[in-house]
Amino acid sequence: MSEFVRSLKEGLLRRPRAISPKWFYDEAGSMLFERICDLPEYYPTRVELALLKRHAGEIADLIGPAVDLVEFGAGATRKARILLAALDSPARFVPVDISGEHLLGAVDRLRDDHTGLIVEPLVADFTGDMVLPPAIGRRSGFFPGSSIGNFEPEAALALLQRFERLLDGGWLLIGVDLVKDPRLLHAAYNDAAGVTAGFNLNLWARANREANADFVIDNWMHSAFYNPPLHRIEMHLVSRVQQRVSVGDEVIEFAEGDSVHTENSYKYTVEGFRHLAREAGWLPQAVWTDSQNLFSMHLLRGRSGS
Numbered sequence: 437m438s439e440f441v442r443s444l445k446e447g448l449l450r451r452p453r454a455i456s457p458k459w460f461y462d463e464a465g466s467m468l469f470e471r472i473c474d475l476p477e478y479y480p481t482r483v484e485l486a487l488l489k490r491h492a493g494e495i496a497d498l499i500g501p502a503v504d505l506v507e508f509g510a511g512a513t514r515k516a517r518i519l520l521a522a523l524d525s526p527a528r529f530v531p532v533d534i535s536g537e538h539l540l541g542a543v544d545r546l547r548d549d550h551t552g553l554i555v556e557p558l559v560a561d562f563t564g565d566m567v568l569p570p571a572i573g574r575r576s577g578f579f580p581g582s583s584i585g586n587f588e589p590e591a592a593l594a595l596l597q598r599f600e601r602l603l604d605g606g607w608l609l610i611g612v613d614l615v616k617d618p619r620l621l622h623a624a625y626n627d628a629a630g631v632t633a634g635f636n637l638n639l640w641a642r643a644n645r646e647a648n649a650d651f652v653i654d655n656w657m658h659s660a661f662y663n664p665p666l667h668r669i670e671m672h673l674v675s676r677v678q679q680r681v682s683v684g685d686e687v688i689e690f691a692e693g694d695s696v697h698t699e700n701s702y703k704y705t706v707e708g709f710r711h712l713a714r715e716a717g718w719l720p721q722a723v724w725t726d727s728q729n730l731f732s733m734h735l736l737r738g739r740s741g742s
Contacts, residue, residue: 441647441684448688448696457586457671457699458534458561460635461511462642466538468635470512475631477623480582483731484611488515488580491724491733492522498722498735499523499607504573506530506603508562508583513542515580519609520550527573528554534561563595568602575606582613582731585668585702589712592702596716605740608718612732614725615703618662625660625669625701633658636671636698649683659695671699706732 440459447455461469473481488495501524507516510531520526529546533539536559543557560566568575577599584592599608625632636658640651659672675690682688704712709732710720718736725732 444643444647445683445686454697461535463537465638466535471631475627477627479730480613483726487724487733488518492518496522499576501525502527502573503576504528504571505576507578508532513546530556532558532560532562575603577603577608580611582611585613593716600717600738603738605738608736610734612709613703614729614732615667615705621662621669647683651681655679667703669701672697
């Protein structure tokens with residue numbers, strides 16, 4: 437039984453029902469997420485790319501030359517390309533992603549554009565027992581896309597602590613979405629074209645493909661809303677009808693309106709995230725935000741490297 441199938445069954449049998457968002461990212465899900473990043477309503481990618489383009493030189497000067505750059509959750513490597521172009525003689529690029537086929541395709545394109553750069557892709561779950569290849573330069577990490585928001589606060593703290601150990605006192609450049617008008621958040625996660633809904637529902641399509649499940653996709657709807665007290669967007673899959681679903685040898689009953697919680701996306705204030713980083717053992721350095729304070733990029737330095 438694969439880790440995905442085991443996790444899926446456990447998530448559907450617990451109360452409240454919940455599944456880790458890392459399982460969104462099979463090949464189909466990764467391609468859907470790339471489409472989400474280009475939607476007019478989805479500001480994080482657009483704003484983060486603009487911040488990178490504007491400040492890449494300054495970031496590179498702070499990080500320094502000959503770094504061994506590790507990107508966690510690399511996906512299409514679009515943002516890493518901007519950083520790599522600005523860095524002074526990077527020693528190597530290690531993109532890490534759970535979706536192997538998608539990652540390897542992106543790496544082939546990256547190698548074509550950055551001849552001479554050592555690129556060692558690592559197909560792995562960076563939240564699990566991942567081992568990086570031996571360092572060939574001073575390690576620095578890159579974690580863009582506000583993915584830190586997908587983790588509960590305690591899990592986010594643990595992940596930042598894990599990154600500090602993996603990077604052995606190096607730098608970490610991380611994207612963090614900011615608290616803002618809930619109307620902007622609602623639009624970003626409920627796009628008019630329905631791409632985010634398709635991304636969410638692809639979880640059941642994946643279950644049908646890989647877990648011998650029989651989800652009827654039309655019996656489910658995408659739900660995303662802002663939870664103000666917790667400063668987070670929640671995404672759910674909601675049963676439209678009373679139904680029974682088989683997942684392998686398990687038969688699971690859902691009442692009309694039953695929900696499966698598929699993702700959180702926590703939003704931070706700048707100072708709130710800097711506090712979390714300090715608690716995790718990092719020394720916050722520079723921070724960059726756009727003029728509307730929609731999004732932030734933080735440069736952190738490991739204590740063991742200070």
